Amino acid sequence: MNSLRKKIDKIKPHFTEGGRFAKLRSVFEGFESFLFVPDRVTVRGSHIRDSIDLKRTMIIVVIALVPALLFGSYNVGLQYFRSIGADAEIIRCFWFGFLKILPLIIVSYVTGLGIEFIAAQIRGHEINEGFLVTGILIPLIVPVDVPLWMLALSTAFAVILGKEVFGGTGMNVFNPALLARAFLFFSYPGWMTGDTVWTYNLTAGENIIDGFSGATPLAYAAGGELSGIPSFLEMFIGTIPGSVGETSTIAVLLGALILIITGIGSWKIILSVFAGGLAMGLLLNLVAVNPFMELPFYYHFVMGGFAFGAVFMATDPVTASQTEKGKWIYGFLIGVLSILFRVLNPAYPEGVMLAILLMNLFAPLIDYYIIESHIKKRLKRASLANNIQGV
Amino acid sequence: MPRHVKLKKGYDIPISGTAERILAQAVNPLRFGVKPVDFPGLIPKLDVKAGEKVKAGTPLFHSKLNPDILFVSPVSGTVISVERGERRKILEVIVEKEGDDHICFAKADPSSLTREEITRELLLSGLWPAVRQRPYNIIAKPYEKPKAIFISAFDTAPLAPDLSFVISHFSEELFRSGLLAISKLTDGKVHLVLNSKGETSPVLSNAEGVEISYISGPHPAGNVGVHIHHIDPLNKGEVVWTVNLQDIIAIGRLFTEGIYKPERIIALTGSEVTKPCYYRILTGACVASVVEGNVENDNVRYISGNVLTGTRISRDGFPGFYDSQITVIPEGNNFEFLGWALPGNKKLTFSRAFTSAFLPKKAFTPDTNFHGGERAFVMTGQYEKVLPMDIYPMQLCKAILVEDIDLMENLGIYEVAEEDFALCEFICPSKIEIQSIIRKGLDLMIREMS
Numbered sequence: 001m002n003s004l005r006k007k008i009d010k011i012k013p014h015f016t017e018g019g020r021f022a023k024l025r026s027v028f029e030g031f032e033s034f035l036f037v038p039d040r041v042t043v044r045g046s047h048i049r050d051s052i053d054l055k056r057t058m059i060i061v062v063i064a065l066v067p068a069l070l071f072g073s074y075n076v077g078l079q080y081f082r083s084i085g086a087d088a089e090i091i092r093c094f095w096f097g098f099l100k101i102l103p104l105i106i107v108s109y110v111t112g113l114g115i116e117f118i119a120a121q122i123r124g125h126e127i128n129e130g131f132l133v134t135g136i137l138i139p140l141i142v143p144v145d146v147p148l149w150m151l152a153l154s155t156a157f158a159v160i161l162g163k164e165v166f167g168g169t170g171m172n173v174f175n176p177a178l179l180a181r182a183f184l185f186f187s188y189p190g191w192m193t194g195d196t197v198w199t200y201n202l203t204a205g206e207n208i209i210d211g212f213s214g215a216t217p218l219a220y221a222a223g224g225e226l227s228g229i230p231s232f233l234e235m236f237i238g239t240i241p242g243s244v245g246e247t248s249t250i251a252v253l254l255g256a257l258i259l260i261i262t263g264i265g266s267w268k269i270i271l272s273v274f275a276g277g278l279a280m281g282l283l284l285n286l287v288a289v290n291p292f293m294e295l296p297f298y299y300h301f302v303m304g305g306f307a308f309g310a311v312f313m314a315t316d317p318v319t320a321s322q323t324e325k326g327k328w329i330y331g332f333l334i335g336v337l338s339i340l341f342r343v344l345n346p347a348y349p350e351g352v353m354l355a356i357l358l359m360n361l362f363a364p365l366i367d368y369y370i371i372e373s374h375i376k377k378r379l380k381r382a383s384l385a386n387n388i389q390g391v
Numbered sequence: 392m393p394r395h396v397k398l399k400k401g402y403d404i405p406i407s408g409t410a411e412r413i414l415a416q417a418v419n420p421l422r423f424g425v426k427p428v429d430f431p432g433l434i435p436k437l438d439v440k441a442g443e444k445v446k447a448g449t450p451l452f453h454s455k456l457n458p459d460i461l462f463v464s465p466v467s468g469t470v471i472s473v474e475r476g477e478r479r480k481i482l483e484v485i486v487e488k489e490g491d492d493h494i495c496f497a498k499a500d501p502s503s504l505t506r507e508e509i510t511r512e513l514l515l516s517g518l519w520p521a522v523r524q525r526p527y528n529i530i531a532k533p534y535e536k537p538k539a540i541f542i543s544a545f546d547t548a549p550l551a552p553d554l555s556f557v558i559s560h561f562s563e564e565l566f567r568s569g570l571l572a573i574s575k576l577t578d579g580k581v582h583l584v585l586n587s588k589g590e591t592s593p594v595l596s597n598a599e600g601v602e603i604s605y606i607s608g609p610h611p612a613g614n615v616g617v618h619i620h621h622i623d624p625l626n627k628g629e630v631v632w633t634v635n636l637q638d639i640i641a642i643g644r645l646f647t648e649g650i651y652k653p654e655r656i657i658a659l660t661g662s663e664v665t666k667p668c669y670y671r672i673l674t675g676a677c678v679a680s681v682v683e684g685n686v687e688n689d690n691v692r693y694i695s696g697n698v699l700t701g702t703r704i705s706r707d708g709f710p711g712f713y714d715s716q717i718t719v720i721p722e723g724n725n726f727e728f729l730g731w732a733l734p735g736n737k738k739l740t741f742s743r744a745f746t747s748a749f750l751p752k753k754a755f756t757p758d759t760n761f762h763g764g765e766r767a768f769v770m771t772g773q774y775e776k777v778l779p780m781d782i783y784p785m786q787l788c789k790a791i792l793v794e795d796i797d798l799m800e801n802l803g804i805y806e807v808a809e810e811d812f813a814l815c816e817f818i819c820p821s822k823i824e825i826q827s828i829i830r831k832g833l834d835l836m837i838r839e840m841s
């Protein structure tokens with residue numbers, strides 16, 4: 001690696017103040033610190049620092065997403081071959097799906113990172129790592145058939161208006177990946193809803209065998225056709241139509257395991273989202289005035305993006321509640337609202353996205369009340385001490 | 392029945408280079424330094440010029456805001472230089488030792504003295520700066536009455552000296568006399584806080600006239616700020632004083648022998664020290680006198696104090712007024728290829744983000760590398776794991792950053808000092824310099840409240 005290091009040192013002067021490419025300084029720094037942890041040493045404060053940084057943090061989330069990505073690739077292929085009535089072995093399904101997903105990933109990263117680079121350069125900051133995760137999340141929460149330009153547009157929207165205008169990573173109110181999805185959802189509903197968008201090339205309708213509908217389990221449930229819903233096991237494994245990375249609960253749970261073991265994702269949030277979903281699901285089961293409400297509560301966990309949202313979206317530390325007590329409330333309400341929207345709102349078959357975005361908005365309010373009660377407690381302690389002194 | 396507090400939050404950084412329990416002889420040091428920068432918020436006014444002769448106990452400088460607070464020479468000899476930094480800020484006053492002359496202070500039994508007499512004696516002898524106050528962690532105001540005085544009898548910082556071992560090398564008489572003098576300064580209690588884990592010297596556990604409490608747990612369980620928080624928390628308008636254990640000895644010596652002799656046993660620690668052990672020195676003795684022949688490597692950092700809160704000094708530098716420890720660790724000024732991406736069997740981390748977290752525990756030899764770049768606050772719930780206080784650390788930091796005085800007050804700025812947040816700074820994945828932020832907040836409060 002020494003020769004690489006030497007090459008970098010050789011071109012480095014061009015990117016410093018006054019150099020030929022000074023305008024690309026942030027980009028250069030971004031790539032350099034990607035390859036080499038810098039030789040920067042501590043100047044003030046603690047002389048030693050933990051080895052962890054945001055790059056490490058983000059890359060662990062990306063690793064946690066790999067099972068969902070791999071299964072998603074397989075499932076895209078599987079659904080396609082099912083739609084044309086062909087049999088294909090696992091590898092072929094996987095490879096087919098992978099080639100379909102790859103452009104989504106590339107477009108998402110190129111658009112988002114490009115904007116990040118420009119924003120960092122304008123601010124004179126180092127490049128933030130936040131988009132490493134957002135860039136892979138976006139392709140995983142859209143239908144495979146979404147046109148690339150729409151993906152690019154929604155990514156740009158999410159990064160610029162959702163994040164950079166607030167000051168970049170760490171300052172945003174809404175989860176950028178979900179914002180991209182919401183943008184797509186409301187701007188191009190034709191590409192985001194319905195039965196045909198979830199399977200590759202189904203909208204075009206060529207070579208499709210009779211009887212293949214491509215409808216997601218949620219669509220069946222919303223339509224009251226509970227008989228159309230696949231078995232619990234099938235949905236748990238994830239061989240069902242849906243957004244690219246959300247279908248397999250197993251893969252998502254593997255990711256959750258990685259996040260929880262490494263401590264990067266908040267287990268409190270994950271657990272409380274499921275608890276909220278459980279509570280609401282049970283409540284609906286008790287009332288049960290239509291078939292969707294009769295759906296056993298545990299089915300909700302394996303349908304749609306519930307698990308994916310709980311594990312990868314709700315846990316985004318920037319947009320979630322920032323106090324530990326607040327995380328319980330925040331997660332629980334996401335769970336409750338997801339199921340509520342899902343079952344009781346006929347306009348949207350899936351409620352997870354909106355539930356999380358809504359709670360993103362309320363997270364600061366939750367924190368505000370937690371902090372207020374903490375302050376009250378402290379003031380009470382102070383007045384108590386004064387009373388004792390008075391006696 | 393003494394109080395027992397068991398703390399769970401915190402982190403003992405596994406780092407190599409603990410001092411062996413041996414008291415070695417320092418090479419006779421020639422140069423001594425007294426550093427105004429050891430005292431946050433102090434504006435020093437020089438009392439001597441280079442070339443002047445001084446005795447042990449001669450004032451070198453005093454506080455501009457409170458001229459009664461003197462800072463004196465630890466030895467007799469000649470002032471050889473006054474080192475200045477940016478904007479002529481005084482960094483060090485250096486004295487070259489010669490002879491053994493000292494100013495004689497009145498000998499007295501502290502029990503026969505009044506509070507005012509003891510205060511005056513401490514001010515005159517230059518020992519007053521050893522008394523610090525919370526809030527703000529600055530030198531105490533001599534004429535204020537604290538509600539209590541806290542003395543921490545153990546240090547949990549990385550590689551910190553074993554204060555029980557240290558105290559056993561001093562006469563019990565000095566300690567008793569020092570405690571007696573200190574206890575006259577408050578109408579409230581004097582709290583001596585011991586570690587409930589490990590061995591405690593009987594000198595400490597049998598101390599009289601003080602309230603003994605036991606606290607255990609990982610670092611920062613030994614921090615006096617944590618003790619105050621759990622034993623007698625500070626509210627707005629209250630003041631608590633703190634004194635380091637070894638300064639009690641120096642205070643005791645002042646009253647029994649009538650001299651300023653700030654003798655101190657320091658631990659020379661860190662992975663780059665060939666034989667880490669303890670040394671008996673006078674405060675301010677040139678570090679070279681203890682590291683000579685004991686550090687082989689060149690690319691190292693000398694720290695007065697511990698790796699979390701200490702001050703960087705040069706090889707010819709001087710230990711800080713409040714420090715009982717010198718740490719020598721390797722500099723980390725090297726690039727690491729894909730360092731953030733590799734599994735990391737040998738990476739020191741509080742998180743579980745590297746494989747090292749799942750391997751059997753062993754001591755690491757961390758260097759001074761920054762391990763990343765500074766970012767905005769992203770991760771949450773991390774600082775809380777290493778701060779055993781009922782305080783919201785991130786929210787307090789943010790309140791300081793936006794200079795919201797009311798919010799800072801409400802969130803507990805009076806109870807904290809930089810050192811209590813040192814571990815937060817260490818574990819921060821966004822590499823935010825939290826100790827600087829806290830100091831900024833404290834300085835802001837001092838300005839605002841005066």
